[in-house]
Amino acid sequence: MEQFFQQLTNGLAVGSIYALIALGYTMVYGVLKLINFAHGDLFTLGAYLGMTLLTSLLLQDRLGTAAGLLLLAVMVMGLVAVTGAVLERAAYRPLRESPRLSAVVSALGASIFLQNALMLVYGARYQVYPDILPQNAVSLLGLTVPVVRIAVVLVSVGMMAVLYLFVQKTKVGTAIRAAAIDQGAARLMGIDVNRVIRLVFMIGPALGGAAGLLVGLYYGQVNFTMGWTYGMKAFTAAILGGIGNIPGAMVGGLLLGVIEALGAAYLSIAWKDAIAFFVLILILIVRPSGLLGERVAEKV
Amino acid sequence: MSRRLLVGYASAAVVLGIAPLFLDPYWVDVLNSVGLYALLALSLNLILGDAGLFNMGQAAFYAVGAYTAAILSTQLHVPILWALPVSGLVAALFAALVARPVIHLRGDYLLIVTIGLGEIVRIALVNDVFGLTGGANGIFGIARPSILDHKIRRPQEFFYLIWAFVALTVFLFHRLEQSRFGRALNYLREDPVAAEGSGVNTARYKLLAFALGAGWAGMTGSLYAAKMTIISPESFSFWESVVVFLMVILGGSGSIPGVLLGAALVVMVPEFFRGLASARMLFFGLVMMVMMVVRPQGLLPLRAPRFKRSDLPRAEPAPGAAPGGAK
Amino acid sequence: MSALLELRNVTKSFGGLTAVGDVTFDVAKGSVVGLIGPNGAGKTTTFNVITGNHRADRGTITFEGRSIGGLRTHKIVTLGIARTFQNIRLFQQLSAVENVLAGRHCRTRAGLLAAMVRTPGQAREEAEAVARAMAELAFVGLEGRALELAKNLAYGDQRRLEIARALATEPKLLVLDEPAGGMNEHETDELVGLIRRIQERGITILLIEHDMSLVMRACEHIVVLEYGEKIAEGTPDAIRADPRVIEAYLGTEEA
Numbered sequence: 117m118e119q120f121f122q123q124l125t126n127g128l129a130v131g132s133i134y135a136l137i138a139l140g141y142t143m144v145y146g147v148l149k150l151i152n153f154a155h156g157d158l159f160t161l162g163a164y165l166g167m168t169l170l171t172s173l174l175l176q177d178r179l180g181t182a183a184g185l186l187l188l189a190v191m192v193m194g195l196v197a198v199t200g201a202v203l204e205r206a207a208y209r210p211l212r213e214s215p216r217l218s219a220v221v222s223a224l225g226a227s228i229f230l231q232n233a234l235m236l237v238y239g240a241r242y243q244v245y246p247d248i249l250p251q252n253a254v255s256l257l258g259l260t261v262p263v264v265r266i267a268v269v270l271v272s273v274g275m276m277a278v279l280y281l282f283v284q285k286t287k288v289g290t291a292i293r294a295a296a297i298d299q300g301a302a303r304l305m306g307i308d309v310n311r312v313i314r315l316v317f318m319i320g321p322a323l324g325g326a327a328g329l330l331v332g333l334y335y336g337q338v339n340f341t342m343g344w345t346y347g348m349k350a351f352t353a354a355i356l357g358g359i360g361n362i363p364g365a366m367v368g369g370l371l372l373g374v375i376e377a378l379g380a381a382y383l384s385i386a387w388k389d390a391i392a393f394f395v396l397i398l399i400l401i402v403r404p405s406g407l408l409g410e411r412v413a414e415k416v
Numbered sequence: 417m418s419r420r421l422l423v424g425y426a427s428a429a430v431v432l433g434i435a436p437l438f439l440d441p442y443w444v445d446v447l448n449s450v451g452l453y454a455l456l457a458l459s460l461n462l463i464l465g466d467a468g469l470f471n472m473g474q475a476a477f478y479a480v481g482a483y484t485a486a487i488l489s490t491q492l493h494v495p496i497l498w499a500l501p502v503s504g505l506v507a508a509l510f511a512a513l514v515a516r517p518v519i520h521l522r523g524d525y526l527l528i529v530t531i532g533l534g535e536i537v538r539i540a541l542v543n544d545v546f547g548l549t550g551g552a553n554g555i556f557g558i559a560r561p562s563i564l565d566h567k568i569r570r571p572q573e574f575f576y577l578i579w580a581f582v583a584l585t586v587f588l589f590h591r592l593e594q595s596r597f598g599r600a601l602n603y604l605r606e607d608p609v610a611a612e613g614s615g616v617n618t619a620r621y622k623l624l625a626f627a628l629g630a631g632w633a634g635m636t637g638s639l640y641a642a643k644m645t646i647i648s649p650e651s652f653s654f655w656e657s658v659v660v661f662l663m664v665i666l667g668g669s670g671s672i673p674g675v676l677l678g679a680a681l682v683v684m685v686p687e688f689f690r691g692l693a694s695a696r697m698l699f700f701g702l703v704m705m706v707m708m709v710v711r712p713q714g715l716l717p718l719r720a721p722r723f724k725r726s727d728l729p730r731a732e733p734a735p736g737a738a739p740g741g742a743k
Numbered sequence: 744m745s746a747l748l749e750l751r752n753v754t755k756s757f758g759g760l761t762a763v764g765d766v767t768f769d770v771a772k773g774s775v776v777g778l779i780g781p782n783g784a785g786k787t788t789t790f791n792v793i794t795g796n797h798r799a800d801r802g803t804i805t806f807e808g809r810s811i812g813g814l815r816t817h818k819i820v821t822l823g824i825a826r827t828f829q830n831i832r833l834f835q836q837l838s839a840v841e842n843v844l845a846g847r848h849c850r851t852r853a854g855l856l857a858a859m860v861r862t863p864g865q866a867r868e869e870a871e872a873v874a875r876a877m878a879e880l881a882f883v884g885l886e887g888r889a890l891e892l893a894k895n896l897a898y899g900d901q902r903r904l905e906i907a908r909a910l911a912t913e914p915k916l917l918v919l920d921e922p923a924g925g926m927n928e929h930e931t932d933e934l935v936g937l938i939r940r941i942q943e944r945g946i947t948i949l950l951i952e953h954d955m956s957l958v959m960r961a962c963e964h965i966v967v968l969e970y971g972e973k974i975a976e977g978t979p980d981a982i983r984a985d986p987r988v989i990e991a992y993l994g995t996e997e998a
Contacts, residue, residue: 151528216523
């Protein structure tokens, strides 16, 4: 029983990270109907940038851990957001009027480019994150749970809540939702769709970058292939919840994290990475609209 | 087939035919690699270029074929050339089986599923599924092919075996292009709704395209296994699928000569820029992005024209034809 | 005597919206029937249900005495129902003759193996298919354009090409969705003539049209839909005078 709850909380922590990344996929898909394959690599970029800034600026020593991390997060998110905007301008905007396959190929090309660029800069080996987080555990419902695990969940959920409120309650958020429903109509209503798209390509990657930072801090190491694994799983989470659906991405992420953790613990650890793929294929066959979302099958 | 294309193929055949006599074994082996990738690219072209199905998991079928041949060779001592068609068949059946539940999915989703499938196959191979695949170390000791008691061992000998298969493939696939089957794939690619509405069983042709493409990749896999005598899951990663995909896109999706050119370029260009080996994938990524903006149809988009004026009969008007015929 | 096509209580809803509600009508063999109604009346949805693009929630569709509800579209084509689309769905990058050849697909058999091996039977079948395709092109007056890419044809020619493709499937029933869409008066006149010639071949025709002059001239029998329900049915003269139809169509100039 104890093991079950440990795995459960672990799954929630990982799942909340998947959810943060999934939001990036879902928002871009909602507005552009395009799967941004490079998103996972933006997540990796966040992780590496965090590491570089952490070791070079030593903010945690100058400002204290909490304030230092906050400033670090803001910087990382900002940088990744800018990268996202540049990516949109370079790889996607020129192909707006082109057939689907072109955008898909370009997205893949961007992903390959980014991933290998990171490898060339940082090397192929695992890089270690400075160990700055408190290691103590806390007693929760009779279990000993590491504080960081709770922190990861709280931080992620917190950011997602902010995003949700932003999208639901602000004018800009409504513009994003409108563009996701019907770009043409949104344009006719006076919404600057280009601006919305640029914004989506900044918010999504920013969240992804934050997730990268979290992963680096939580697991202590990063590698250029992270984007591939986390990206696929986050994408599965987005599909699971219903692609284009923001609450769906959150639900999907948490659910997938838990399924994966429990699956690895009780079924087989060797197949852990395959679990997400199985879930993905299963969902697309059985319920393509996801738990909360849209149709993906060809209507012939 | 147009005259120019025939001349092109004939010239290439002559040059390739005498190449092993002048090149040292290293370069002959490079050409062997080009040949194998050409086969893979042609097999993917059927699925992606002709039928228009987004597939980034071709390495999975390549692996299934290679491992089938390896297992048949090492466990049952089946001569590798006999294993060739069996590998193709197994890969084709595998493809038909896994594609069936997902074939109706829209483009980018099918792409993701094929990526997932590729990964599942690779993970299964590493985890030594059925106890047959040898895990991460793979299978070794695969027999060399032999024709009429002559064992094929040197790169030059493999060269002729591989390129003979390439020539056969090019011939058969060009035939396919011009047939009812080839046309059905084109209709499917251009507009599946219109195709279905015109009486083409789109679901069946999607599966057939997958199965045929997979089968060919599987046969290529057995050639690969015979040449390397050792195979392991590393050779069948997602990146292999990406490279083959790139070859098709670069050369010209749907164009047989284009795809051959794509394979040649992707294998040979890095050979001339050895110093930048680690930046190879970086370069590929960049090429993919730039190609889509600058030349999305590929470098050599030669779809053979289906009909010439001389192919068309003088029409016998159907009952009650329009008065005054052509405008 | 049973009709060629019989719809009984056909209903199709999308979410909360009932696009087609309890629609019943017959299409007699050899006739030309028009399906008309204001926008949103459910005409194209009815067509889609007949051709298998949608599946009816309730009701039956019987073709030559055989129930076809739930069959895949290509199967329905082989049984003898061919269609054209409201928004012209030609294979734009292919030539006119290749487009029409698509229609011959279901009437020919050569498979994968025959393609690679080129048996004499296969060669003969190919030649016949091409000849038949050319014949249909000549029938609609596009013989001279056989090698032109579909996307390069004039709009009116594209519509006729779609009809040729449908005719190539040897249909017993031809279902035309707004065949006169975008045509001028002269082209519409020619279309009326084409419809008559198709009828003379023994093919039954069911069409959707907004152009009332075409409907009144070409159709022997008219079915009127409004908001998914059948509100009237009869000869052109009867429909022209029907008060409910006039009310539904308030604003239509050509009658």
